[in-house]
Structures are given as structure tokens and as C-alpha cells.
Amino acid sequence: MSSEPLVVAEGVRKVYRTGPKEVVALREVSFEVHPGELVAVRGRSGSGKTTLLNQVGGLDRPDAGRVVVDGREVTALSEDDLLGLRRDVVGFVFQSFGLIPVLSAAENVGVPMRLARTPVAEREERVRTLLALVGLERHANQRPYELSGGQRQRVAIARALAxxxxxxxxxxPTGQLDSQTGRQIMELLRALVRSEGVTALVATHDPSLITLADRVLEIADGVVHEAVRA
Incomplete structure (x- = not known):
């Protein structure tokens, strides 16, 4: 494992304001994630997990502190550079799958490569490889409504890796799935971290899935600390 962290968060603070009311979502959060790790972020609903991931992925900006991903200071990037980061460096998987209903599984996986203007032959080969990797090579032409929840999430993971x-x-990523399917998805993520050489930061409140992570960050009331494993 590389000694240089892929993700560095230093003193990240995020406050949401509704009129005179303030809600502190993140309180001076600091942590690192190293290449090749699968790190789980554990906490109850409303604890700040999504807010934290949004800061790392450049989907939102903190009120204070800094985030560095792959040597780029995310919190200082322009909107164009953030788009580049999200296109080239960071892949996202959401609870709601986020697939385009009118596109087939293969077409959904290919969307990021179309945006990156990947040559057609290379794109099609990568789509086939990814669908095989997530066990859906026989479902390439099916649309999301023809797939189960677990299959849709597999398509979403393949798309995120495109x-x-x-x-x-x-x-x-397992929030809309039953416990057995959810564990299969987490095991798939675990396997992909190893086979694809990708680093993963996964938010979950499901204690049965935590055991698959290399490390666990616990978040409560916007405060993060590393959980002690039993």
C-alpha cells in the first residue's frame, strides 16, 4: 500500500443555514484514505455521511478546511476542474442507482465514456468487460425497469468504473436492497477494489457490511473518528 494518501481531509467544516437556524453537518473533520483501501463511513441517518462524501467528491464545498484527492486540492478547484475531477478521477455510486431509464444496461455503462469522448471500439470493449466483471454480460440490452434492484446497482457500479x-x-449503495443482496453488492465492491486497483469510500449504516471494510470511520453529529475494530 502506498504511503501517500489518495484522500486527505483537513479541518473540514460544513454548516447549513435555514433562516436564523444553523445545522453543523461537519465539525473540523480530518482523515486520510490510502490507495487500495476500502474505507467504510458508518453513522446513523442524518449524521453527516452524505455531506462528507460530497465534500470529497467535489459535489459540494466546505465552509472551512480543505480536501485533497489524488494530489488535487478539491476545495480550490474551479467548476470546470471539478467536472474534470468527477469525470476522470472519482466514480460515484448512489443509493437511488441513478440510471437513465430509456437506456439499456450497456448504454448506461457507456455514458461516462461518451462524455469523455472515448473512441467507439474502446468504449464498447470496456462496456463488455465491465458488465462481465459485475456478472451482467447477459443483461446488456435490458433497460433498468427489466432488472432487479441488485442488478441495477451492479450496472451503476460498472458505470462508476467506466x-x-x-x-x-x-x-x-445497499440502502434500497435486501440484506442478502446488499452483502453481495458490498462483496462485489470489495472484489473490485482488489481487481481494478481502485480505492473506495463507502457510506453505510448497516453493521453487517462493516466487516468487509479495511477501516471504519465513525461519524456522529458531524464528528469523525476511526472506529476500533473488535
Whole structure:
């Protein structure tokens, strides 16, 4: 494992304001994630997990502190550079799958490569490889409504890996799945971290899934600390 961290968060603070009311979502959060790790972020709903992932992935900006991903200071990037980061360096998997309903599984996986203007032959080969990797090569032409929840999440994971990101961010990827399917998805993520050489930061509140992580960051009331494993 590399000694240089892929993700560095230093003193990250995020406050949401609704009129005179303030909600502190993150309180001076600091942590590191090293290449090749699968790090789980554990906490109850509303604890700040999604807010934390959004800061790392450049989907939101903190009020204070800094985040560095793959040597780039995310918190200082322009909007264009953030788009580049999300296209080339970070892949996202969401609880709601986020697939395009009118596109087939293969077409959904290919979307990031179309945006990156990957040559057609290379794109099609990468789509075939990824669908095989997540066990869906026989479902390439099916649309999301023809797939189960677990299959849709597998398509979403394949899509997130399309442009060979260094960091995979997954926000409650098993939240809409039954416990058995959820564990299969987490085991798939674990396997992909090893086979694809990707680093993963996964938010979950499911204690049965935590055992698959290399490390666990516990978040409560916007405060993060590393959990002690039993």
C-alpha cells in the first residue's frame, strides 16, 4: 500500500443555514484514505455521511478546511476542474442507482465514456468487460425497469468504473436492497477494489457490511473518528 494518501481531509467544516437556524453537518473533520483501501463511513441517518462524501467528491464545498484527492486540492478547484475531477478521477455510486431509464444496461455503462469522448471500439470493449466483471454480460440490452434492484446497482457500479477512476465513492449503495443482496453488492465492491486497483469510500449504516471494510470511520453529529475494530 502506498504511503501517500489518495484522500486527505483537513479541518473540514460544513454548516447549513435555514433562516436564523444553523445545522453543523461537519465539525473540523480530518482523515486520510490510502490507495487500495476500502474505507467504510458508518453513522446513523442524518449524521453527516452524505455531506462528507460530497465534500470529497467535489459535489459540494466546505465552509472551512480543505480536501485533497489524488494530489488535487478539491476545495480550490474551479467548476470546470471539478467536472474534470468527477469525470476522470472519482466514480460515484448512489443509493437511488441513478440510471437513465430509456437506456439499456450497456448504454448506461457507456455514458461516462461518451462524455469523455472515448473512441467507439474502446468504449464498447470496456462496456463488455465491465458488465462481465459485475456478472451482467447477459443483461446488456435490458433497460433498468427489466432488472432487479441488485442488478441495477451492479450496472451503476460498472458505470462508476467506466473511466477507470482512482477513487470510488458509494453513498449507501445497499440502502434500497435486501440484506442478502446488499452483502453481495458490498462483496462485489470489495472484489473490485482488489481487481481494478481502485480505492473506495463507502457510506453505510448497516453493521453487517462493516466487516468487509479495511477501516471504519465513525461519524456522529458531524464528528469523525476511526472506529476500533473488535
Amino acid at each position: 473511466n477507470r477512476p482512482r477513487l470510488l465513492i458509494a453513498d449507501e
